[in-house]
Amino acid sequence: MPGPRNTATRRSRGADPGHGDETPAIDLDGVTKRYGDVTALERVSLTVASGEIFGFLGPNGAGKTTLINLLLGFSRPTAGEVCVLGLDVGEHPQRVCARTGVLHERGAVYDRLTGREHVEFAVESAGSDEDPTALLSRVGLAEEASRRAGEYSKGMAQRLLLGMALAGSPDLLILDEPSTGLDPNGARELREIVRAEADRGATVFFSSHVLDQVEAVCDRVGILHHGELIAVDSIDGLRATAESKTTLTVEVDRLPDGVVEAVEAVQGVAGVTVNGTTATVSCDGTAKRDVLSEFEAAGATVETFETSQPSLEDLFVGYTTGTGDDR
Amino acid sequence: MSVTLVARKEFRDAIRSRVLLGLTILFVAFVGGGVVLTSQFPAFGAVGDSTVPSILIGLISPAALFVPVIAILIGYGAIAGERESGSIYTLLGLSHSRADVVAGKIAGRSCVVAVSILAGFAVGAVALYAVSGTVRPVQYLVFTAATFLLGVAYVSIAVAVSATTGSTTRAAWGAFATFVFLNFLWEPIGFLLYFLTSGSTTFELPFPEWLVFFVRLSPASAYQVVATAAMPAGHPLLDGFRAILGAGSDPPLFLESWVAVGILLLWIVLPTAAGYAQFRRTEL
Numbered sequence: 001m002p003g004p005r006n007t008a009t010r011r012s013r014g015a016d017p018g019h020g021d022e023t024p025a026i027d028l029d030g031v032t033k034r035y036g037d038v039t040a041l042e043r044v045s046l047t048v049a050s051g052e053i054f055g056f057l058g059p060n061g062a063g064k065t066t067l068i069n070l071l072l073g074f075s076r077p078t079a080g081e082v083c084v085l086g087l088d089v090g091e092h093p094q095r096v097c098a099r100t101g102v103l104h105e106r107g108a109v110y111d112r113l114t115g116r117e118h119v120e121f122a123v124e125s126a127g128s129d130e131d132p133t134a135l136l137s138r139v140g141l142a143e144e145a146s147r148r149a150g151e152y153s154k155g156m157a158q159r160l161l162l163g164m165a166l167a168g169s170p171d172l173l174i175l176d177e178p179s180t181g182l183d184p185n186g187a188r189e190l191r192e193i194v195r196a197e198a199d200r201g202a203t204v205f206f207s208s209h210v211l212d213q214v215e216a217v218c219d220r221v222g223i224l225h226h227g228e229l230i231a232v233d234s235i236d237g238l239r240a241t242a243e244s245k246t247t248l249t250v251e252v253d254r255l256p257d258g259v260v261e262a263v264e265a266v267q268g269v270a271g272v273t274v275n276g277t278t279a280t281v282s283c284d285g286t287a288k289r290d291v292l293s294e295f296e297a298a299g300a301t302v303e304t305f306e307t308s309q310p311s312l313e314d315l316f317v318g319y320t321t322g323t324g325d326d327r
Numbered sequence: 328m329s330v331t332l333v334a335r336k337e338f339r340d341a342i343r344s345r346v347l348l349g350l351t352i353l354f355v356a357f358v359g360g361g362v363v364l365t366s367q368f369p370a371f372g373a374v375g376d377s378t379v380p381s382i383l384i385g386l387i388s389p390a391a392l393f394v395p396v397i398a399i400l401i402g403y404g405a406i407a408g409e410r411e412s413g414s415i416y417t418l419l420g421l422s423h424s425r426a427d428v429v430a431g432k433i434a435g436r437s438c439v440v441a442v443s444i445l446a447g448f449a450v451g452a453v454a455l456y457a458v459s460g461t462v463r464p465v466q467y468l469v470f471t472a473a474t475f476l477l478g479v480a481y482v483s484i485a486v487a488v489s490a491t492t493g494s495t496t497r498a499a500w501g502a503f504a505t506f507v508f509l510n511f512l513w514e515p516i517g518f519l520l521y522f523l524t525s526g527s528t529t530f531e532l533p534f535p536e537w538l539v540f541f542v543r544l545s546p547a548s549a550y551q552v553v554a555t556a557a558m559p560a561g562h563p564l565l566d567g568f569r570a571i572l573g574a575g576s577d578p579p580l581f582l583e584s585w586v587a588v589g590i591l592l593l594w595i596v597l598p599t600a601a602g603y604a605q606f607r608r609t610e611l
Binding site: 126 | 413611
């Protein structure tokens, strides 16, 4: 239960943005969640360091909310271990929630209570003595504070839930699709809040189905697809991966026998497709020269060639659509 | 305290939705109107000294139906409704434990029922004084307290049913079925057992003590015993009632009136515990 002692701990953590804490904010080990025959999560292992902003990407239905429910103790894993802030969630769901601010994708407001009453409720629930007005203006709802939340637009309700999640300066913020319903301005304000919370020393776990939302703020991202964590990397690492996925389009005068096989054998080439006298080679950016000389060596004359690199968005879409057939 | 916070939120919501107001009007009409109405019928009317008990007795049977129905209407959406809308994620995300949610819901909604019952009985006391010239405060307060306990018991039952499902429709049917079972089937089941075990084909008074106790285990019957506990013998309706559900002149311990109070309290505690046990295991 959130008592005054708890608040004091939080404040001292809040005042010291240092990352000296060795305990990971989130530590998942082989987490599997099944509903009957349906596997929602398959052996997910993930560590999010204290103080990190982690982007959790995946298309709708990938299992992001299922994972978040496990992090909060709202449901229990079929197998594996879920530790949040160094605590076993199954054993201490309240202690985890008391130190965590949650904006849940399925979370709703109470239609008949005002915005201010919501925030007051959150502040009191966190055992904090913050000024509700300050929180309301942080999320841009100061003007609408005395209106009933039932009259709020989707975006305003989302802001209200964000304001409630911030109450009590939590050590961990779990934001599940927080940009839903926000206009571009609101999305920018959200990013500013996320950065400010991270500067304070909080860990932010930011889930989204849109790469744009997390690209700008996150240190690292994980990509979830069909319940499996298929990539965990820094944004820079993802960029490097994108560069490595170069597509080389080569126009030749003719395609001698065996040239396709020869090009496929080149180090760094992932695949070759042919259409008439046009060959499309997917390869590492560094393999470009080797590919071209292989065409020449086989007796073909390269008339034109073109290289293209996927954007991060292409990469994300590729991750989450291309591998769908594997299952 | 977390329970208090949840309870306060529930109460505030009842004020906003005008549920509290509507319910208060309903209870004022029920108790006040009931007092005036029953005093008009000769069977209930002024019979010398027993005016007050006879009017109150006239109210008991309707109250044993009316109060549960109202309490179920107040309680059935408590948790299923929050799961349906999604606000349960907000509530649990604010670190309220599931125990606090169940207890806070029951406490908050019981307060709503309590306030309206108290308002109703306050007006009823005035009406009673107006038609009979006296109130008999002990009898009246015992009657009021019993009605309050019955209301809280059914709020607990309804919230417990609400804790078992994520659909308010199912919660409503479940709570209604529980009400029908307890109010209309419990007693016949007791009599069925009586006929089966005694081989008798007619009612033979007095009933065996186990049967009286069994019937008293239902909240509505326990309520009737408690509500009339402070009333003296000598009124034909009350004596008739006691001949069936009563315990005779020298009752065994388990047929004392205070045991019936315990039964009502158990109907508050046990559903609360069962609702929590169910909700604790629920995966959201």
